[in-house]
Ligand SMILES: Nc1ncnc2c1ncn2[C@@H]1O[C@H](COP(=O)(O)OP(=O)(O)OP(=O)(O)O)[C@@H](O)[C@H]1O
């Protein structure tokens with residue numbers, strides 16, 4: 001079965017807003033200059049995708065994004081021969097296109113992909129910087145402005161899906177986490193349009209819920225969800241309803257846990 005991979009290629013007209021948590025902007029720029037591939041790891045909704053979009057725009061390079069999934073094979077990334085009107089023609093996959101065109105190629109949730117993907121990434125992520133296309137016999141050399149960025153969420157991984165050291169040790173790694181509260185408040189406010197004063201208790205609640213990770217919750221509430229919640233409130237939804245819809249229901253299906261979270265929310269946001 002052939003699974004079409006539709007990459008989104010974008011050149012941002014302006015630089016998307018990103019509030020840095022540490023030295024990641026400088027580190028990424030340096031990795032870019034030194035032609036080193038970068039690995040981003042961190043929980044869902046903490047700003048990894050936004051960071052890559054920000055960096056690509058800042059560097060003025062196109063961004064090629066591929067969301068990896070468990071059916072994604074090396075051929076989906078590199079390309080394949082397809083039948084077109086009686087002829088077989090080679091069609092580049094998103095990785096090949098990115099290597100030909102240059103820019104930042106971002107493989108999101110890379111551990112989800114099939115094992116054979118590592119084989120095409122290896123020669124591209126050491127000092128050879130080449131992409132061999134076995135099928136066409138070509139060997140593409142990555143242009144100077146090509147950069148490979150991959151991300152994954154270490155929390156979700158089963159042992160089976162862990163990234164092999166031989167792959168992992170080809171990347172400079174940046175660890176992401178949720179922003180400290182005093183920094184998350186202005187980010188959520190800017191993204192949602194809700195005042196900082198009203199965002200503050202939502203971030204307080206998020207911090208509290210994140211502390212439950214590993215106990216009652218598999219994953220803490222993401223910045224993305226706090227932004228959803230603030231956006232619902234900014235659009236006129238009563239706070240308690242918005243909190244339930246955006247910050248509680250998405251976290252768990254267990255009635256008891258939910259009831260406990262509602263209580264926590266009531267105590268903090270009213
Ligand atoms: N440091 C930040 N600066 C600006 N916005 C941020 C920041 N961190 C998070 N956000 C906001 O949170 C939203 C979610 O972040 P993003 O989509 O980048 O998460 P992610 O880490 O890629 O998550 P996933 O692993 O689920 O793909 C962004 O759309 C953005 O609005």
Ligand SMILES: [Mg+2]
Pocket residue numbers: 048049050108
């Ligand atoms: Mg993402």
